[in-house]
Each structure stands twice: as structure tokens, then as C-alpha cells.
Amino acid sequence: MRSWLASANEEGCDFPIQNLPYGVFSTGDGVPRCGVAIGDRIVDLAVCEARGLINAEGAFGLPQLNGFIAQGRAKWDEIRARLTELLAEGGDESLPLVAMAEARLHLPIRVSEFTDFYASKNHAFNVGVLFRGPENALPAQWTHMPIGYNGRASSVVVSGTPIRRPMGQLKAEEGPVWSPCRRLDLELELGAIVGGDSELGERVSVAEAERMIFGYVLLNDWSARDVQAWEYQPLGPFQAKALGTTISPWIVTQAALEPFRCEGAERVNPLLPYLQEDQPGFYDLTVGWSLNGQRMAQTNYNVMYYSSAQQLAHHTSSGCPMRVGDLLGSGTISGPERDQTGALLEMTGGGKTPVTVNGEERRFLEDGDEVGLFAHAEGQGYRIGFGPCTGRILPAKE
Amino acid sequence: MRSWLASANEEGCDFPIQNLPYGVFSTGDGVPRCGVAIGDRIVDLAVCEARGLINAEGAFGLPQLNGFIAQGRAKWDEIRARLTELLAEGGDESLPLVAMAEARLHLPIRVSEFTDFYASKNHAFNVGVLFRGPENALPAQWTHMPIGYNGRASSVVVSGTPIRRPMGQLKAEEGPVWSPCRRLDLELELGAIVGGDSELGERVSVAEAERMIFGYVLLNDWSARDVQAWEYQPLGPFQAKALGTTISPWIVTQAALEPFRCEGAERVNPLLPYLQEDQPGFYDLTVGWSLNGQRMAQTNYNVMYYSSAQQLAHHTSSGCPMRVGDLLGSGTISGPERDQTGALLEMTGGGKTPVTVNGEERRFLEDGDEVGLFAHAEGQGYRIGFGPCTGRILPAKE
Numbered sequence: 041m042r043s044w045l046a047s048a049n050e051e052g053c054d055f056p057i058q059n060l061p062y063g064v065f066s067t068g069d070g071v072p073r074c075g076v077a078i079g080d081r082i083v084d085l086a087v088c089e090a091r092g093l094i095n096a097e098g099a100f101g102l103p104q105l106n107g108f109i110a111q112g113r114a115k116w117d118e119i120r121a122r123l124t125e126l127l128a129e130g131g132d133e134s135l136p137l138v139a140m141a142e143a144r145l146h147l148p149i150r151v152s153e154f155t156d157f158y159a160s161k162n163h164a165f166n167v168g169v170l171f172r173g174p175e176n177a178l179p180a181q182w183t184h185m186p187i188g189y190n191g192r193a194s195s196v197v198v199s200g201t202p203i204r205r206p207m208g209q210l211k212a213e214e215g216p217v218w219s220p221c222r223r224l225d226l227e228l229e230l231g232a233i234v235g236g237d238s239e240l241g242e243r244v245s246v247a248e249a250e251r252m253i254f255g256y257v258l259l260n261d262w263s264a265r266d267v268q269a270w271e272y273q274p275l276g277p278f279q280a281k282a283l284g285t286t287i288s289p290w291i292v293t294q295a296a297l298e299p300f301r302c303e304g305a306e307r308v309n310p311l312l313p314y315l316q317e318d319q320p321g322f323y324d325l326t327v328g329w330s331l332n333g334q335r336m337a338q339t340n341y342n343v344m345y346y347s348s349a350q351q352l353a354h355h356t357s358s359g360c361p362m363r364v365g366d367l368l369g370s371g372t373i374s375g376p377e378r379d380q381t382g383a384l385l386e387m388t389g390g391g392k393t394p395v396t397v398n399g400e401e402r403r404f405l406e407d408g409d410e411v412g413l414f415a416h417a418e419g420q421g422y423r424i425g426f427g428p429c430t431g432r433i434l435p436a437k438e
Numbered sequence: 439m440r441s442w443l444a445s446a447n448e449e450g451c452d453f454p455i456q457n458l459p460y461g462v463f464s465t466g467d468g469v470p471r472c473g474v475a476i477g478d479r480i481v482d483l484a485v486c487e488a489r490g491l492i493n494a495e496g497a498f499g500l501p502q503l504n505g506f507i508a509q510g511r512a513k514w515d516e517i518r519a520r521l522t523e524l525l526a527e528g529g530d531e532s533l534p535l536v537a538m539a540e541a542r543l544h545l546p547i548r549v550s551e552f553t554d555f556y557a558s559k560n561h562a563f564n565v566g567v568l569f570r571g572p573e574n575a576l577p578a579q580w581t582h583m584p585i586g587y588n589g590r591a592s593s594v595v596v597s598g599t600p601i602r603r604p605m606g607q608l609k610a611e612e613g614p615v616w617s618p619c620r621r622l623d624l625e626l627e628l629g630a631i632v633g634g635d636s637e638l639g640e641r642v643s644v645a646e647a648e649r650m651i652f653g654y655v656l657l658n659d660w661s662a663r664d665v666q667a668w669e670y671q672p673l674g675p676f677q678a679k680a681l682g683t684t685i686s687p688w689i690v691t692q693a694a695l696e697p698f699r700c701e702g703a704e705r706v707n708p709l710l711p712y713l714q715e716d717q718p719g720f721y722d723l724t725v726g727w728s729l730n731g732q733r734m735a736q737t738n739y740n741v742m743y744y745s746s747a748q749q750l751a752h753h754t755s756s757g758c759p760m761r762v763g764d765l766l767g768s769g770t771i772s773g774p775e776r777d778q779t780g781a782l783l784e785m786t787g788g789g790k791t792p793v794t795v796n797g798e799e800r801r802f803l804e805d806g807d808e809v810g811l812f813a814h815a816e817g818q819g820y821r822i823g824f825g826p827c828t829g830r831i832l833p834a835k836e
Contacts, residue, residue: 153551153591158673171672179671184614185607189673190588193551194759195638204639206756209583209710216582218710240593240682241602241835264756270579274569275556275587276674282758284638312607312616358604358662360680361592437639 043127045137047079054416054425055079057127060120061255061290061427062105065143072103072146077290077427078127080140087136094122104150105291109235109254110364116235116254120295145289147198148257149233152365154191154285155355156229156261158182159346159371161305163382166374170390171269183308185315186346186354188368189276191261196285196367199258199429205407205436206283208267216270220436221283223265223391224405227372228329228382228413230341231259231287232348234366241359246317249352252362256297256348258288258327258413258429259369265385265404287367288413288429296424300324300417305345314353321347327373327415329382331397331405337382339375341415346371407435441525443535445477452814452823453477455525458518459653459688459825460503463541470501470544475688475825476525478538485534492520502548503689507633507652508762514633514652518693543687545596546655547631550763552594552683553753554627554659555586557744557769559703561780564772568788569667581706583713584744584752586766587674589659594683594765597656597827603805603834604681606665614668618834619681621663621789622803625770626727626780626811628739629657629685630746632764639757644715647750650760654695654746656686656725656811656827657767663783663802685765686811686827694822698722698815703743712755719745725771725813727780729795729803735780737773739813744769805833 042049043057055061055077065082066072073086085100094100096119099107108115126132158164161178164187168177179187197203205224209216235254238244244252261281268280304322328338346354351368372382381387384404388394391403405411413429440447441455453459453475463480464470471484483498492498494517497505506513524530556562559576562585566575577585595601603622607614633652636642642650659679666678702720726736744752749766770780779785782802786792789801803809811827 168672181607181609181614181668185669187669187673188676190590190676192588192758194761195757197638201638204757207641208756209579211579215707216579216710218712240595240599241832243605243835267756271583271585272672272674273577274566274670274674275585276670276672278586278588279752279756279758282753283756309613312614314616354677355680358606358665358677358681359602360590360677363592434639437641 042129043078044129044131044133045079045081045127047081052423053079054423054427056422057124058419058422059292059296059424060123061292061296063148063290064104064146065138066146067138067143074100074102074105074108075138076123077140081137082140082143083123084136084138093126094119103146105148106150106365112236113251116293116295120293145198147196148289148291149365151193151196151367152363154193154196154367155188156191156281156369157186157188157346157351157371159186159344159351160374161345162343162376163372163374163386166386170385184312186351188351191285192282195282196287199286199288201286201431202434203262203284203431204434206264206267207436207438208264208279209270210266211270220438221264221267224433225263225265225384226329226405226411227261227263228327229259229261229372230370230415231257232368233257233291234352234362234368235364237364238356238362240361242356243359244353244356246315246349246353249349250321252352253294253348255291255293257291258415258426260286260411260413260429260431261369262286286429286431288426290427292424292426297323297417299419302342304342304347314357315350317347317350321349323417325415325417330412331402332410334397337379337387339373339380341373343375344370344373405433407433409433440527441476442527442529442531443477443479443525445479450821451477452821452825454820455522456817456820457690457694457822458521459690459694461546461688462502462544463536464544465536465541472498472500472503472506474521475538479535480538480541481521482534482536491524492517501544503546504548504763510634511649514691514693518691543596545594546687546689547763549591549594549765550761552589552591552765553586554589554679554767555584555744555749555769557584557742557749558772559743560741560774561770561772561784564784568783582710584749586749589683590680593680594685597684597686599684599829600832601660601682601829602832604662604665605834605836606662606677607668608664609668618836619662619665622831623661623663623782624727624803624809625659625661626725627657627659627770628768628813629655630766631655631689632750632760632766633762635762636754636760638759640754641757642751642754644713644747644751647747648719650750651692651746653689653691655689656813656824658684658809658811658827658829659767660684684827684829686824688825690822690824695721695815697817700740702740702745712751713748715745715748719747721815723813723815728810729800730808732795735777735785737771737778739771741773742768742771803831805831807831
């Protein structure tokens with residue numbers, strides 16, 4: 041299928057008519073509202089709704105997508121079908137479009153809560169070796185449950201937001217010192233956006249969880265490794281992960297990814313029934329990251345061991361209520377090879393083996409460095425892209 | 439100082455004119471609005487505002503206190519002074535009062551995010567011995583920083599809400615089993631309510647943090663100890679702490695607690711400058727808990743090692759943004775003796791030494807058990823009480 045908008049049909053375009061990701065944008069008038077990316081344009085959904093072309097009870101005029109997402113899967117399907125019709129060849133060429141180059145992109149959702157998981161076995165093992173040695177690298181429960189921890193929703197920012205190198209307590213010979221972080225790192229992840237609520241004391245099955253996921257963004261869980269090493273036992277990472285988490289502005293819907301559904305990593309042991317799925321929960325998605333414009337690593341989302349649906353189901357296993365706008369980080373996506381790792385910690389073996397970036401040595405991130413994440417699925421004659429997810433490091437405020 | 443309302447002057451009353459804690463209530467009409475507890479009554483602040491007696495820009499008509507709290511300390515002081523004037527002997531006896539016995543109490547704030555700390559050295563040591571043995575009981579960084587983890591705001595409920603025993607993965611000989619939690623526990627804590635915002639990349643000093651705290655509630659961080667033991671390494675507790683966290687409905691303001699400010703536990707080593715305080719950050723508060731009506735333990739909040747202000751300052755040490763409505767759990771409050779411990783895990787030595795409750799043996803909580811927390815400060819001829827914070831255990835849904 042092709043669009044009447046030429047830029048949507050160009051080879052390598054992230055946003056063809058098969059994608060239609062949702063975001064929040066503003067233009068000169070400064071009023072954030074909801075839109076859908078198509079080619080090099082944004083469909084202004086607030087104006088579409090005002091013209092009576094679509095109906096989401098006014099939710100598209102709001103500065104985040106939560107109101108639309110909360111209307112549920114039948115509404116998501118209805119709007120997607122209607123936009124496909126309007127944007128297809130022979131559709132409505134008078135649709136209100138905004139040039140993406142002239143728009144400012146905002147955080148697409150009000151993040152209710154943020155949970156980060158740990159679902160790449162390669163990453164869990166590699167990082168485990170560095171933090172705890174090879175004997176204790178993979179925690180005993182790792183192949184039985186998606187290990188996760190609650191992150192800090194207030195620190196989630198949209199692509200392009202500068203990231204300040206944090207200060208923190210670092211371990212030293214004679215007790216801790218107060219210092220700028222010396223081992224600042226990225227984490228290449230996908231983030232799943234929860235599109236429904238659940239009640240306290242209720243559990244959600246994996247099948248129900250699949251239907252509760254609205255879509256996915258790229259997610260960079262910036263990490264202060266030295267702060268983390270000193271603080272994280274026994275209650276987990278805290279300030280090491282609160283300096284900022286960057287997400288991409290466009291939410292690629294589960295509907296757009298459906299043709300790319302695939303199996304994940306091979307299971308080491310059977311899962312308990314509440315985590316078993318009746319369909320594969322992963323996507324054949326190329327993912328990777330660059331540093332100062334140089335491509336550093338590329339792998340596939342299908343290396344992961346637990347899907348977002350399994351993570352969401354586990355998240356409710358104790359009866360924890362979930363809410364529209366909850367963000368679930370997949371965990372760092374790392375393949376087995378060095379050029380497939382989603383964090384510098386892994387790539388440099390804990391800073392021991394530097395990498396070369398545009399002729400300069402890097403063990404961890406330096407001030408001024410810019411990290412970009414990417415992800416895309418390749419369809420028949422089209423690509424489902426996620427668009428950019430970038431952040432540049434500012435020097436610490438001492 | 440005394441009130442014209444006789445019940446506020448009775449001996450042992452939790453809510454004399456010196457207290458004036460804020461909450462959210464509804465009556466027969468079912469519309470939640472803000473109020474202040476006085477004696478056995480609630481001052482209907484929405485009606486007070488409608489009558490022009492006080493002014494908070496309409497915030498008291500809302501179903502949570504966030505809008506009022508966000509107006510800042512000068513407004514808190516203004517309203518407290520005005521209510522004191524109206525409620526004192528010689529004040530306004532036509533104030534709109536509601537009988538507390540006829541009101542339903544709601545969650546007083548929309549909890550933005552919930553963080554739980556670990557600031558009683560007795561508790562940290564006792565629990566550390568049980569989880570990791572005496573050599574590794576107190577983590578190396580414990581005396582240098584307030585260790586905390588992010589909890590789940592969506593699971594915070596108001597006193598009286600039933601708590602469902604969770605299902606979960608429990609460790610067993612031949613791999614984990616799916617089972618109702620067998621080691622369900624309480625945690626006696628105070629919760630600090632953050633009353634101001636901070637920005638990404640900015641830090642808050644301990645002195646600024648003191649001024650950002652609006653007040654305190656009782657907090658029971660229900661814990662599934664067996665789920666916790668299997669899941670918590672390396673990223674910290676997750677589902678073990680997401681089954682529900684109960685808070686008391688009345689927020690006792692920092693202003694009401696000010697006369698009871700005192701030192702906490704003795705320091706083992708100097709703190710880094712960003713954690714040092716120029717005034718004591720604790721309160722002389724009797725705290726304790728009961729099980730099925732029997733008093734089980736009583737201690738004092740002044741056993742704690744880190745104050746809420748220090749915890750809040752540390753929370754921003756990496757530049758993490760804080761928001762009005764953030765809830766900071768103090769950590770379990772335990773004195774050194776068995777009848778001063780704030781959790782059954784400690785009191786029974788990990789379930790080894792049962793306690794007797796109304797003639798029945800208890801190692802952990804049974805279905806139907808009701809836990810109540812209490813706290814109060816004793817002034818000259820008055821008591822600043824927190825009111826009840828209760829929850830009853832429902833059987834698991836298998």
C-alpha cells in the first residue's frame with residue numbers, strides 16, 4: 041500500500057503508511073497536541089478531529105496521548121483504519137499536515153510509572169560478570185522470571201533533551217567521595233507503553249497483557265555505573281538510573297509491528313504457567329546505537345528472553361495495579377558479540393578495553409558526546425522505523 | 439491553646455487545635471473534598487473556601503490535596519494560622535464541621551511516585567542477618583548514604599483498604615513454585631509528603647529539602663518476604679512490595695511536628711557534606727503497631743539514622759526531579775529490642791521464634807489478620823496523633 045504523500049513512499053523512510061506512529065508536537069503557536077508521523081509530515085490529529093474526520097472525544101487536543109490511549113483497543117483500531125484510508129492513494133489530500141522539520145516534538149505520554157527490566161541474557165550475564173564475577177553472573181531466578189525494578193517516571197525525557205552528568209557517591213579507598221560520575225553509560229532498550237488499567241489484587245495474563253500494550257518507543261536508560269556499583273546492594277539501582285531516561289517521540293503501535301512478530305531467545309527451562317505465551321511475543325526488529333555519528337553496535341530485538349507482555353504479566357503477579365501511561369523498559373538489548381552490545385560497560389569490558397570513536401578512545405561517555413539509538417523492521421517494500429532517540433552529555437554541576 | 443470544640447480538648451485526643459492535619463473525605467453526597475481533622479470532627483475546607491473564610495484558589499474542592507500543597511509553604515502557613523484563629527476559643531463557632539464518624543476518608547494525595555528507604559540501623563542489621571548472614575548484614579555504604587528504592591505509587595492505598603495476600607514465585611528445591619505468599623509481613627514506617635517540585639539535573643540541599651516537606655503519614659509497606667528472598671537480587675525488591683502500601687488518611691504537617699524536633703541515632707562516621715544538616719531532622723514521636731488489637735511493638739521515630747530531608751536531598755543527588763505528591767517511606771522503624779521491632783520478620787527472627795497474639799501463635803500474617811499502626815507526639819497538655827492506619831489480610835486468589 042502507498043500514500044498520496046510522496047515522501048511516505050520513499051525508500052528507507054521511517055514513517056510509511058504502514059507505520060503511523062503517534063506523538064505530541066507543537067509548531068510556532070507553541071500549543072502541544074497529538075499527531076501521527078507520515079513521511080516528512082505530521083498529521084495534525086487535533087485539527088482532523090475539529091474537522092470531524094476522526095473522533096476521539098477531544099483527546100487529540102491534549103498535550104499527551106494518555107487520553108486517547110485510555111479509550112482502548114477498539115478505538116486504536118478504528119483510528120488506525122480511518123487514518124490509513126485518509127492517507128492512502130485516493131484518500132483525502134486536504135488533510136492538515138505539518139512539516140516535521142518545523143515542529144517541536146514533546147514527550148508523547150505523561151509517564152505514569154516507569155519500570156525497567158533486564159531481559160537480555162547476554163547483557164545480564166556480561167554485566168553480572170563485571171559486577172559479581174562469572175560464578176554469580178546470572179542470578180538463579182533469571183531464567184524463571186523477568187527481573188525488573190521500578191525506575192523514576194519524573195526523569196523520563198524526550199529525545200534531544202540534554203543529559204547532565206550526575207554527581208554522586210563513588211567508592212574510594214578511605215570511604216566514599218563526592219564526585220562527578222566517571223563511568224557514564226547508555227542502555228539501548230525498547231520501551232512498551234501500557235494502554236490499560238488493572239486493579240489492586242488482580243492479575244493480568246500474558247494474553248491479556250499483549251492486548252494492553254499500545255506500542256513501543258526507543259529508550260535510553262542512561263546509567264552512572266560507578267554510582268550504581270556503590271549504591272545498588274541490596275535494594276537495587278537508585279540514583280545511578282535517575283539522571284534521565286530518554287525516549288523517542290514517536291510511539292510505534294503494536295498494530296504496525298504485528299507483521300514482524302517472532303520468537304525470542306531459546307528457553308533454558310520451562311516457565312511457570314503464568315508466564316507462558318500462546319504466541320511469540322517478540323518482533324524482528326533491527327536495533328542499535330551510534331556515538332557522535334559513528335555506528336557502534338547493531339543487533340535484533342529477538343535476542344531477548346522475556347517479552348513486554350510477559351514482563352507486564354509478571355508485574356501484576358502480586359496484584360500490583362498497572363495504569364495507562366506506564367512505561368516498561370525491555371532491559372538492555374545485547375547480542376552475543378562485542379559489536380552487538382547495548383552498553384559501553386559491556387562493549388569495553390567494564391572500561392578495560394576502550395573502543396575507538398571517530399579516532400578517539402572511549403571507555404565511557406565524555407562530556408559533549410551524543411548517543412543516538414535506532415530501530416526498524418523491514419517489510420515488503422517498506423520500513424517501520426522508530427525515528428531518532430538522541431541525547432548529548434552536559435558537564436556535571438559540581 | 440484550646441478550641442471552642444470540646445472534643446478537641448479531651449485528653450488523649452489525636453486531633454487537638456495544635457495538630458490540624460489535612461485529609462480528603464466524603465459524606466453521603468459522595469463528593470471527595472479536602473478537610474482538616476479537629477477533635478471528632480472534620481472542617482469542610484471546600485465549604486470554608488466557598489464562604490470566603492479561607493482562600494486556596496479552589497484547591498480544597500478537589501479530591502486530593504496536591505493542588506493546595508503545590509501552592510507552597512507561605513500558603514501552608516497562611517491557612518494554618520487562619521484555621522487556628524477560627525478554631526480557637528473565641529473563634530468562629532459557625533464553621534462547617536462534619537462528624538468524622540459519618541465521613542469516608544480517602545487517599546489524601548494523588549501519589550506522584552513512591553520511594554521507600556531503609557533508615558533504621560536496627561532494622562537494616564536485623565534483616566541483613568536474616569537475608570545474608572551477620573558478616574554481610576549491614577551494607578558497606580549504609581552509614582554513608584540513605585539507601586532507597588523506587589516503589590510502586592499505584593499500589594498505595596488508604597487505611598482500611600483490604601490487602602490481598604499475593605501469589606508469587608517462591609524458591610523450592612527443584613526450581614520455583616507458584617504459590618500464595620507464606621511469609622506475609624508488615625513494615626512500620628512514616629511517609630513524608632513532598633510539597634514542591636525540583637528540576638532534572640538540579641540538586642536540593644538538606645535545608646531546602648526540609649522546606650519542601652509538607653507533612654507526614656503513617657505507612658505500612660506490606661511485604662511478601664518469601665517472594666522478596668527469591669526475586670530481590672540484584673535489582674532489589676519488586677513484586678514483594680507491590681501488593682499494597684497503606685497510608686493513614688491524615689497528613690500531620692511539619693508545622694505541627696516542629697515542637698518535637700530532635701536528634702536521631704548517633705553517627706558512626708561523618709556524612710559527606712551534601713547530607714549534613716544544620717538542624718536535627720527527626721521528631722520525638724512514639725510509634726508502634728498492633729495485631730488483631732494486641733499491641734505488638736512500640737519505639738520512637740528518633741531511632742532512625744537518616745531523616746526525610748536527608749533522604750529527599752539524596753534522592754536528588756543525581757539530578758532526579760521530585761514532584762509535589764511524591765511519597766518517601768522512612769524505612770521500617772525498629773528499636774533494638776524485640777518489642778520495638780517494626781516487622782514480624784525481625785520480631786520472629788525470620789519466622790523461627792513465633793509470637794503469641796491473643797493466645798494464637800504467629801510467625802507471619804494469617805488471612806483475616808488486621809494490622810494497625812500508631813504514632814503520636816506528647817506536648818504540654820496535648821497530643822499530636824496520626825489517627826489509625828489499618829489493613830486486614832484477604833486470602834490469596836489462586
